[in-house]
Amino acid sequence: MSNSTSRRVTLAQVAERAGVSTMTASYTYSRPERVSAASREKVLAAAKALGYAGPDPSARSLRRGQAGALGVVLGEHLTYAFDDPQATAFLAGVAEVCAEQGQAMSILPVVDATADVARISAAAVDGYVVWTTEDGAPVLQAAITTGRPVVVHGGPAAEGARVVGIDNRAAARAIGRVVFADARVPAVLSFPLTGAREAAVVAGPEPHDVTFPVTRERLLGFGDAARDLGVDWADVLVGACSTNDAREAQTMAEELVARARRVDALATMSDELASGALRALGAAGLQAPSQVAVTGWDDAEVSRALGITTVAQSMREQGAACAHQVLSGTTVDFSDQWQIIERASTH
Amino acid sequence: MSNSTSRRVTLAQVAERAGVSTMTASYTYSRPERVSAASREKVLAAAKALGYAGPDPSARSLRRGQAGALGVVLGEHLTYAFDDPQATAFLAGVAEVCAEQGQAMSILPVVDATADVARISAAAVDGYVVWTTEDGAPVLQAAITTGRPVVVHGGPAAEGARVVGIDNRAAARAIGRVVFADARVPAVLSFPLTGAREAAVVAGPEPHDVTFPVTRERLLGFGDAARDLGVDWADVLVGACSTNDAREAQTMAEELVARARRVDALATMSDELASGALRALGAAGLQAPSQVAVTGWDDAEVSRALGITTVAQSMREQGAACAHQVLSGTTVDFSDQWQIIERASTH
DNA sequence: CTGTTAGCGCGTTCAC
DNA sequence: GTGAACGCGCTAACAG
Numbered sequence: 001m002s003n004s005t006s007r008r009v010t011l012a013q014v015a016e017r018a019g020v021s022t023m024t025a026s027y028t029y030s031r032p033e034r035v036s037a038a039s040r041e042k043v044l045a046a047a048k049a050l051g052y053a054g055p056d057p058s059a060r061s062l063r064r065g066q067a068g069a070l071g072v073v074l075g076e077h078l079t080y081a082f083d084d085p086q087a088t089a090f091l092a093g094v095a096e097v098c099a100e101q102g103q104a105m106s107i108l109p110v111v112d113a114t115a116d117v118a119r120i121s122a123a124a125v126d127g128y129v130v131w132t133t134e135d136g137a138p139v140l141q142a143a144i145t146t147g148r149p150v151v152v153h154g155g156p157a158a159e160g161a162r163v164v165g166i167d168n169r170a171a172a173r174a175i176g177r178v179v180f181a182d183a184r185v186p187a188v189l190s191f192p193l194t195g196a197r198e199a200a201v202v203a204g205p206e207p208h209d210v211t212f213p214v215t216r217e218r219l220l221g222f223g224d225a226a227r228d229l230g231v232d233w234a235d236v237l238v239g240a241c242s243t244n245d246a247r248e249a250q251t252m253a254e255e256l257v258a259r260a261r262r263v264d265a266l267a268t269m270s271d272e273l274a275s276g277a278l279r280a281l282g283a284a285g286l287q288a289p290s291q292v293a294v295t296g297w298d299d300a301e302v303s304r305a306l307g308i309t310t311v312a313q314s315m316r317e318q319g320a321a322c323a324h325q326v327l328s329g330t331t332v333d334f335s336d337q338w339q340i341i342e343r344a345s346t347h
Numbered sequence: 348m349s350n351s352t353s354r355r356v357t358l359a360q361v362a363e364r365a366g367v368s369t370m371t372a373s374y375t376y377s378r379p380e381r382v383s384a385a386s387r388e389k390v391l392a393a394a395k396a397l398g399y400a401g402p403d404p405s406a407r408s409l410r411r412g413q414a415g416a417l418g419v420v421l422g423e424h425l426t427y428a429f430d431d432p433q434a435t436a437f438l439a440g441v442a443e444v445c446a447e448q449g450q451a452m453s454i455l456p457v458v459d460a461t462a463d464v465a466r467i468s469a470a471a472v473d474g475y476v477v478w479t480t481e482d483g484a485p486v487l488q489a490a491i492t493t494g495r496p497v498v499v500h501g502g503p504a505a506e507g508a509r510v511v512g513i514d515n516r517a518a519a520r521a522i523g524r525v526v527f528a529d530a531r532v533p534a535v536l537s538f539p540l541t542g543a544r545e546a547a548v549v550a551g552p553e554p555h556d557v558t559f560p561v562t563r564e565r566l567l568g569f570g571d572a573a574r575d576l577g578v579d580w581a582d583v584l585v586g587a588c589s590t591n592d593a594r595e596a597q598t599m600a601e602e603l604v605a606r607a608r609r610v611d612a613l614a615t616m617s618d619e620l621a622s623g624a625l626r627a628l629g630a631a632g633l634q635a636p637s638q639v640a641v642t643g644w645d646d647a648e649v650s651r652a653l654g655i656t657t658v659a660q661s662m663r664e665q666g667a668a669c670a671h672q673v674l675s676g677t678t679v680d681f682s683d684q685w686q687i688i689e690r691a692s693t694h
Numbered sequence: 695c696t697g698t699t700a701g702c703g704c705g706t707t708c709a710c
Numbered sequence: 711g712t713g714a715a716c717g718c719g720c721t722a723a724c725a726g
Contacts, residue, residue: 010720011721012719012720020696020697021696021697021698022697022719022720022721023697023698024695024696024697026721027696030720035695036696039695039696051494053492053493054468055720055721056409056718056719056720057469057471057472058405058408058409058414058718058720059409059702059719059720059721060469060720061408061409061471062403062405062406062408062409062704062718062719062720063719063720063722064702064720064721064722065702067405068470069471071451080439082435082436082439083439088429088435089429091429092427092429092430095429098456099456099457100456102456104418104454104455104456104470105456106416106451107445107452109442109445109446109449109451109452110446115449118401121401122401122402122415123415123416124404124405124408124416146400147398147400357703358705359704368712368713368714369704369713369714370705370706370712370713371711371713374705374712377704377705381711382711383711403702403703403704405704406703406704406705406718407703407704409702409703409718409720410703410704410705410706410717410718411705411718
C-alpha cells in the first residue's frame with residue numbers, strides 16, 4: 001500500500017485520485033450539499049482508498065481563523081480542581097455549553113508562572129474562561145493579551161475580561177447577619193488571604209491586603225455584618241486556612257477558640273471549613289448553635305448532612321454562563337443569584 | 348493607533364517594525380538563544396508596541412505538524428462524567444501528565460453519534476485517550492481513524508488502540524470468592540449490559556450479549572466465582588441498573604430479593620450500588636453480612652464509611668498512564684494493579 | 695455545480 | 711547571526 005509509506009494524505013491527493021478539483025473535495029467535507037452526489041461518492045471512495053481521515057484540523061483552523069475550542073484556565077490547582085466539587089460543577093456547566101456548540105473544551109495546565117503564560121498565549125482556542133485567581137495573576141493577563149474574549153469567574157476584575165459571579169460581599173453580609181445575630185464575639189474562618197497561602201489567625205485583616213478577590217469580598221461582607229452588629233472589624237479574629245480542608249479548619253478553629261474563649265459565632269467560607277469547625281467545637285465541649293453559631297458556604301452535601309446554614313449558588317449555571325459569554329457574547333448577571341439556606345447550625 | 352484597526356498582527360509586521368527579518372522575529376519566540384540580545388530586544392519592543400501576543404497557535408501547529416494537545420473522549424456522558432468520582436480521578440491523572448508535558452487537555456463533547464465522529468476527526472490534538480465505551484463505539488473508531496495514537500481505558504479492544512486497565516475478570520473472580528463464600532444463592536447487581544441501558548433482572552445473562560467490555564469481564568469473573576462454588580451461572584440472578592446510582596440500586600436489590608427470597612450473597616459493580624443494596628436489605632429486615640454478604644467496587648469514600656468490602660484500583664494512576672502512553676508511547680501494564688479490601692459487609 | 699487563484703501565519707530550508 | 715524563498719494543508723472568493 002502506498003499510503004503506508006506516505007507520511008500523510010492530503011486533500012489534494014484525494015482530489016487527484018477522485019479526478020476532481022481540490023475545492024470539490026474540500027466542499028465534500030465542509031459543505032456536502034454543494035457537491036453533486038456523483039462527485040461526493042468519488043471523493044469519499046478515493047479518501048477511503050487512501051486512508052484519508054478528513055481535513056487537517058490545524059490547517060482548517062489557520063484558514064478559518066478559529067480554533068473550535070474554548071480554553072479553560074483553572075487557577076492554581078490543575079489537578080486538585082478535579083477534587084473540588086465546586087470546581088467540577090463549574091466545569092460540568094462549561095462542558096455542557098461546549099457540547100451544545102460543538103466546541104472542544106481545552107483545559108490548560110497551570111503549574112509554573114512563566115511556562116503558564118507561554119502556554120496560554122500558545123493555545124489554539126477561541127477564548128478563555130478563567131477560574132478565580134489572585135489579583136494581577138499573570139495567567140489572566142496572558143489570556144487577555146491574546147486578544148480573544150476572556151471571562152473570569154469570581155474575579156479579579158481586569159480590563160479586557162468580564163467577571164461572572166455572585167455579589168460575594170452582599171451574600172457574606174447577609175449570612176453574616178444570620179450567624180452573627182446576637183453575637184458578642186464573632187469570628188471568621190477564611191480561605192487564604194494571599195497567594196502565599198499561609199495559615200494564621202489575625203484580627204481584622206486589612207481587606208486591601210487580601211489578594212484573592214472572592215475572599216476579599218466575603219471578608220468585606222462579614223465586616224459589614226459585624227459593623228451592623230456594633231462590633232469593630234479590628235476586633236474580629238479571622239483564621240485563614242491554607243486550603244479548603246476540614247482537618248485544617250478544625251485545627252484553625254481550635255486555635256481561634258483558644259485565642260478568644262468567648263467566641264460565639266463563626267462565619268466560614270465553605271461548608272468544608274464549617275464541618276471542621278464543628279468538629280473543633282465538639283472537641284472543646286461547645287454546643288452549636290446554642291454556644292457558638294456556625295455557617296458555611298456552597299450548600300454542599302456535607303452542609304445538608306450536618307445541618308449547616310449556608311449560601312447556595314449554582315456553580316454549574318455559572319460555568320455555563322461563562323462559556324456562553326465567551327462563545328456567543330451573551331451576558332448574564334449573577335450578582336444576586338445566591339440564597340441563604342438556614343439550618344440547625346444557627347438560631 | 349493603527350493596531351486597533353488592523354485585524355491581527357503578524358510576525359512579519361513585528362519583524363518589519365523591528366527592522367529585522369521575519370526569521371529573526373520567529374526565533375525570538377521559538378529559540379531565543381539563537382538571536383542576539385540586541386535583535387531580541389528590538390523584536391520584543393516592536394511586539395509590545397503593536398500588541399502582538401506571540402505566534403499564532405494554529406499556524407504554528409500546522410507548520411510543526413503537532414497540536415500540543417491531548418484529546419480526551421469521555422464516552423457517553425460528557426457532563427455527568429464530572430459527577431463521577433472515578434471519572435474525575437481519572438481525569439486528574441490525565442491532567443497531571445498533560446501539565447508535566449506542557450500539553451493542553453482537550454475534552455471532546457460526546458452527545459450525538461454522528462456529530463461526535465465529525466468532531467473527533469476535526470479536533471486539533473496529537474492523540475486520544477478514550478474513557479470506557481461500548482463495543483464498536485463509533486467514537487473509538489473515529490479516534491483510531493485519525494491515525495493518531497489512541498488509548499482506551501477499560502476497553503473495548505480494537506485494532507489501532509491500546510487498552511489500559513485492570514484485569515476485571517480476575518478481580519471479579521477474586522472478590523466473588525469472598526462475597527460468595529459459603530453462599531447458596533449468589534446474585535449480582537450490575538451496570539447496564541448494553542447501550543440501551545435498560546434496567547432489568549435476568550438470570551445468568553449471556554456474556555456475549557453484554558456490550559460494555561468492563562461489565563462483561565466482571566460478569567465473567569463473577570460467573571467464574573459462582574462456578575468455583577458449584578453454582579450454575581444460569582441460576583445466578585443479575586440485576587442490571589441503568590446508571591451507577593444508589594437509589595436505583597436499592598429498587599433493583601429489592602426486586603432481586605423479591606425474586607429470590609433466599610439470596611445470601613450480592614456482588615455489585617460499584618460501592619454506590621452496594622450502598623443502595625445495603626439500604627434495600629435493611630428495609631427488608633436482612634442483616635449484612637450474616638444473612639446476605641455484600642461487596643462493592645472502587646474503594647470509594649462510601650465503602651469506607653459503610654464498611655463495604657471492595658476492589659481498590661487507582662484511577663488516577665491509570666489516567667496518568669493513559670496520557671503517558673499517548674504522549675510518549677510508554678507502556679504500563681495495569682492488569683494486576685487491583686486489590687481486594689475486606690470490610691464488615693462480608694464474613 | 696465546479697474549477698482557478700491566492701493566500702491564512704509561520705518555520706524549515708538554504709544561502710550569505 | 712541573519713535574510714529570502716517556499717510550502718505546511720486548507721478554503722474564501724470569485725469566476726465559469
